[in-house]
Amino acid sequence: MDELLCKRFLLVTGKGGVGKSTVSWWLAVQAAARGKRVLLANVRDGRQLARLSGLKQPLPRTTPVHVPAYPRVSVVEVHAHEALIEYVSMVIKVPFVSRMVFDNKVFSGFLRSVPGLDAWAILGKAYFHAHRDIQGGQPRYDLVIFDAPATGHCLEMLAVPQVIERVAPPGLLRREATEACALLRDDTRAAVVLVTLAEHFAQTESEELEQALKRLGMHLGLRLWNQILPPDVSEAMLAALPDAPPLGALKRRLALYRERGIQQRLCQDQLRTRASAPELELPWLSTEALGPFLVAPLDEDPTRGA
Numbered sequence: 001m002d003e004l005l006c007k008r009f010l011l012v013t014g015k016g017g018v019g020k021s022t023v024s025w026w027l028a029v030q031a032a033a034r035g036k037r038v039l040l041a042n043v044r045d046g047r048q049l050a051r052l053s054g055l056k057q058p059l060p061r062t063t064p065v066h067v068p069a070y071p072r073v074s075v076v077e078v079h080a081h082e083a084l085i086e087y088v089s090m091v092i093k094v095p096f097v098s099r100m101v102f103d104n105k106v107f108s109g110f111l112r113s114v115p116g117l118d119a120w121a122i123l124g125k126a127y128f129h130a131h132r133d134i135q136g137g138q139p140r141y142d143l144v145i146f147d148a149p150a151t152g153h154c155l156e157m158l159a160v161p162q163v164i165e166r167v168a169p170p171g172l173l174r175r176e177a178t179e180a181c182a183l184l185r186d187d188t189r190a191a192v193v194l195v196t197l198a199e200h201f202a203q204t205e206s207e208e209l210e211q212a213l214k215r216l217g218m219h220l221g222l223r224l225w226n227q228i229l230p231p232d233v234s235e236a237m238l239a240a241l242p243d244a245p246p247l248g249a250l251k252r253r254l255a256l257y258r259e260r261g262i263q264q265r266l267c268q269d270q271l272r273t274r275a276s277a278p279e280l281e282l283p284w285l286s287t288e289a290l291g292p293f294l295v296a297p298l299d300e301d302p303t304r305g306a
Contacts, residue, residue: 009130013154014195024147032072080118083125191221198264229261
């Protein structure tokens with residue numbers, strides 16, 4: 001875990017609904033507890049992250065803000081349109097001229113129609129904070145965590161700078177793409193974190209992601225199993241409960257709980273025979289009222305998940 005949090009850039013991905021935002025927030029808090037200045041960049045609807053971080057207002061779309069409960073953690077929501085405006089401003093270097101460009105409906109529509117440009121604007125924004133955001137001669141953030149799109153869209157996004165590097169003419173666009181590729185391929189500075197559930201689809205998803213990352217020259221730094229049930233319901237415990245009411249319903253519920261836990265561990269064991277990425281577990285929390293002080297204390301004790 002310490003090695004992972006010593007990197008400059010973590011990209012968190014996985015299928016929709018597996019808890020990417022929750023895991024991203026947990027990683028940010030863990031890094032902050034180790035003295036890191038952390039930026040958590042969210043690329044989707046930021047309401048879940050706002051709730052997790054305890055913010056009373058929506059996430060900002062341009063300038064990161066500190067989280068009151070964790071001053072070392074800053075958050076920002078990345079949107080393609082705003083990120084593209086920032087990028088054009090970097091190219092043109094005159095803010096009012098770049099604004100005129102986007103006020104022109106024809107040219108603005110052309111920019112948005114360029115394949116991959118929106119994806120590059122979003123990824124480039126996160127890359128900028130990880131590599132180029134300097135304050136007083138030092139990086140503003142020690143670690144940037146990118147709460148990225150779901151796996152398929154994320155892989156498409158990661159391929160864009162490599163395409164730009166190959167086909168773009170010499171200039172700022174190609175130079176930025178080349179530097180971004182160098183960061184993403186450097187496993188001492190960057191890693192991908194796959195958030196997954198211990199269900200059958202996880203095997204295919206994890207294997208496909210690892211193979212795709214290899215083709216891109218990138219590194220799967222961690223497979224993080226989320227919502228893992230603890231193995232604390234035994235056959236003896238179930239046998240001690242009567243089948244009749246009022247404890248019969250509880251017995252049936254505990255039996256389902258135990259069966260799901262067994263299936264989770266079987267799924268994990270099957271994948272471990274075919275893939276070799278480092279692993280970590282986070283426990284299942286029986287609540288949707290997640291906030292900064294509930295998620296943050298989850299530790300790395302393998303008996304309760306990590």
